[in-house]
Amino acid sequence: MWPFATLAQAQEWERAYRSSGHQPWHRDPEQTALAFTRGYLGFKEIDRVSQRKVSGRHARIGVAPTGHEGGTAAVIHLVRFGSGPDAPWEVVGTDDTTFSLTTPAYGSLVRSPLTVGGRISGVDESIRVEVRQLSSKAPLGTSACCISAGGDDQPWSARVSFSRASDRVLTIVASTGGHVADVERFTITAVRAG
Structure with a gap:
């Protein structure tokens, strides 16, 4: 990755x-x-x-x-x-333990737009999702800010569109924060551009 x-x-x-x-x-x-x-x-x-x-x-x-x-x-x-x-x-x-990114599955073939999701434990969480590639400094796509989530091991999901994917491998990163830091927890997965 x-x-x-x-x-x-x-x-x-x-x-x-x-x-x-x-x-x-x-x-x-x-x-x-x-x-x-x-x-x-x-x-x-x-x-x-x-x-x-x-x-x-x-x-x-x-x-x-x-x-x-x-x-x-x-x-x-x-x-x-x-x-x-x-x-x-x-x-x-x-x-991952209290914040995971399980959809799409690691290594799967993806196209835009894609649904991402996983599970989270926490209170008043605010999840942001980005799609990145190694050859670009800026994200290829970002979800609308922000996905509200919380509870104990609760599912979360979001849709994110991306463009200009030229690398074979993409990184999907989901982050949450805002209580004491902008990013308090994050999770990543690698997928293949389709």
Whole structure:
């Protein structure tokens, strides 16, 4: 999903890293998780790691805004992309508990407009949805702001239209916040553009 669109791109970075030390943050799952959250998703206030678990080729990194009493905004799942000793970390999804994005299913083929949804626990939640691609800085589409939700493990859904999809893989991100931070929790999934 991020930061490399293909294995060839990851291998190209490995060669550049070995020859000149180019972008060493790709070797660190914490820095990669924060770069994904702050840079790609644009959640600037999420600026710290709240938890860390690395097991072999998999890492789960919790991220949160500084001073946020509620704790972790999301646990980002990363996998080593490639097989070399310097294989970079690649974001592949989030491990969801109280806020999930289950529709569309991970890896499914999508077209615009699409219905997105999942489950949420919380009080007076305000959900925003964006469709993103690696090759664009701006979202390809954003849901009407904002979807009201709340309760204990309650379903939520939204419709979102998007355009200009040129990448094969798209990222769908749903976020909620507004109580103590603009983004207090988020969840992502990867889909294929149809």
